[in-house]
Amino acid sequence: MIPKTTTYYLRLAVANFIVLTILGLILRYIHITSIGDINYQFLLHAHSHFAFAGWMFFAIALLITNLINKDCLPRSFRSVMVLTLISAYGMLVSFYLQGYKAVSITFSTLFIVVTYRFTYLVFKKKALRNSVNELSFVLIKPALIFLCVSSIGPFALGPLMAMGFKNTPYYQDAIYIYLHFQMNGFMLLAVLGLFASALTVDSLTKSTKAWLNLFVYSTVLLYFIFTLWSSPGILLQLLAVVGAIINLVSWIVLCARFKSVWSDCSALAKAALIAISLKVVFQVFVCYPAIGSWTFSNRDLIIGYIHLLTLGIITPLIIDQILRQGFVSVWPPLNWIYIYTAVAYLALLFLQPLLAQFGISIPDYQLWLFGLSILFLLVGFALLGKVKAVHGSIER
Amino acid sequence: MNTKNLKHLIPALIIASASFLYACGGSGAQTGGDENSSASSSTASADVDPDAKSDSKGLGKFTSVQLGPIDNAMADKGKAVFTAKCSACHKITTDKVVGPGLKGVTQRRTPEWIMNQITNPIEMEQKDPVGKALLAKHLTQMTFQNVSDDETRQLLEYLRQNDKQ
Structure with a gap:
């Protein structure tokens, strides 16, 4: 049975998802109407930083913790969860009030230190290795390494600014180190690892392991896609293309090798796996300069890409894990409402920029995006209600 | 596919992508140089009030636009x-x-x-x-x-x- 404290923190994770959705809803609301003196960009910072710490890291870390500690939530892991909450809400408030300044930088730094501490705890005494199957370990281990690597980005910002590089592509590229290694590195591989932990798979053959490693470590080369916006020259472009192609080929091979798993997948997991396939294909297209420059200059496409990762891949796999690990009893309508909402939301973000090439604009575009955001909020409340029910029955 | 195929795949991929880039990389490198130099030469000027009226025609291909009644x-x-x-x-x-x-x-x-x-x-x-x-x-x-x-x-x-x- 799941420890009571773990269930308690899982409720907090879902509550954070609701808070995150409300922030997104306000951002969308600003597009359709006027609501006084809200600084859109400060709120956007609050939304994105809270998403990384308060929802995705918090939920993923808790689910990994629950694999390692099935009987109780040790104090060391509990302190990680509490400090994550403090840094997440600290960032939420400080980014909203003052943008990227001393207080928000302090909370961001605290968050980075907490991620180091979590990584240490997971590897200490081979805690993870002894708790999960080989496939899961081969994915979660590099995920945590990339989690630590991502912090190179923010730590480089100070020196870059001091050396007068603030207005150069290097400064942006440092920010992208963080974004890329957080999302494509840590989050994506960790949720895949969590997904794998629930599968019954034989021990990996040598060649399967080699393909897995190609898929995992091509992530390093994929970073260079994020530098292509400033046309940095042929070497980086070459590295990006090689990364994108290795990533695509290894993903296809892995899909073929593990195809027997498909029939056991929930609808949520299937949707997420399809979304990964789309992402892996898009990466190759973006390396083509004409498509790349169009993509990088189009805000809806960038927002679409980020949400393809977060709402299309990471969040559904987190919810799938919440169900699989037994925090919530399966309730199929919830899965379907989530899938339809995410597909419609992402389709709008990708379709409008495409249609714009033919001079077509979707009527009430911003209104539709706002309306769909409300559905994400409903999913959050439904999920919270379900977790509560399980928690209640444990106490009785 | 087995590991032996894999060994051949990597060089094949590298060659394939190298030739792909040879075809379209030249112009990319040039723009890169451009953007770097213009970015580093820019200095933020706070002397101009961006909310005030300005008669500047700006920089670009439009030098003279004739306006009629609103269409x-x-x-x-x-x-x-x-x-x-x-x-x-x-x-x-x-x-x-x-x-x-x-x-x-x-x-x-x-x-x-x-x-x-x-x-x-x-x-x-x-x-x-x-x-x-x-x-x-x-x-x-x-x-x-x-x-x-x-x-x-x-x-x-x-x-x-x-x-x-």
Whole structure:
């Protein structure tokens, strides 16, 4: 049975998802109407930083913790969860009030230190290795390494600014180190690892392991896609293309090798796996300069890409894990409402920029995006209600 | 596929992507150099008030735009372009989202400046005094959205109609 404290923190994770959705809803609301003196960009910072710490890291870390500690939530892991909450809400408030300044930088730094501490705890005494199957370990281990690597980005910002590089592509590229290694590195591989932990798979053959490693470590080369916006020259472009192609080929091979798993997948997991396939294909297209420059200059496409990762891949796999690990009893309508909402939301973000090439604009575009955001909020409340029910029955 | 195939695959991939890049990398490298030099030569100027009226025509291909009475059909086309390509960052009220609210923009700026900012935003925000002040205020570089010259004119008409109301 799941420890009571773990269930308690899982409720907090879902509550954070609701808070995150409300922030997104306000951002969308600003597009359709006027609501006084809200600084859109400060709120956007609050939304994105809270998403990384308060929802995705918090939920993923808790689910990994629950694999390692099935009987109780040790104090060391509990302190990680509490400090994550403090840094997440600290960032939420400080980014909203003052943008990227001393207080928000302090909370961001605290968050980075907490991620180091979590990584240490997971590897200490081979805690993870002894708790999960080989496939899961081969994915979660590099995920945590990339989690630590991502912090190179923010730590480089100070020196870059001091050396007068603030207005150069290097400064942006440092920010992208963080974004890329957080999302494509840590989050994506960790949720895949969590997904794998629930599968019954034989021990990996040598060649399967080699393909897995190609898929995992091509992530390093994929970073260079994020530098292509400033046309940095042929070497980086070459590295990006090689990364994108290795990533695509290894993903296809892995899909073929593990195809027997498909029939056991929930609808949520299937949707997420399809979304990964789309992402892996898009990466190759973006390396083509004409498509790349169009993509990088189009805000809806960038927002679409980020949400393809977060709402299309990471969040559904987190919810799938919440169900699989037994925090919530399966309730199929919830899965379907989530899938339809995410597909419609992402389709709008990708379709409008495409249609714009033919001079077509979707009527009430911003209104539709706002309306769909409300559905994400409903999913959050439904999920919270379900977790509560399980928690209640444990106490009785 | 087995590991033996795998060994051959990697060099094959590298060669394939190298030839792909040889075909299209040259022009990319050139633009890279361009952008670096213009970025480092830019200095933020706060002397210009970005909200004040300016007679600047800006920098770009539009040097002289003749205006007639507002053409509502053209403005309607402009509205469609606006929704598709501008509304992620701009509103037509006075509210700022990512970029400034556009109500009154046709009174603050010349038609040429507006059309140059739409079609040539990067140079405008690096070199034009008003453009530089706008970048300093809003902190986000505007990007060209593949707007044709005709569409740019339609957008101007839409903004003029918006300011008449």
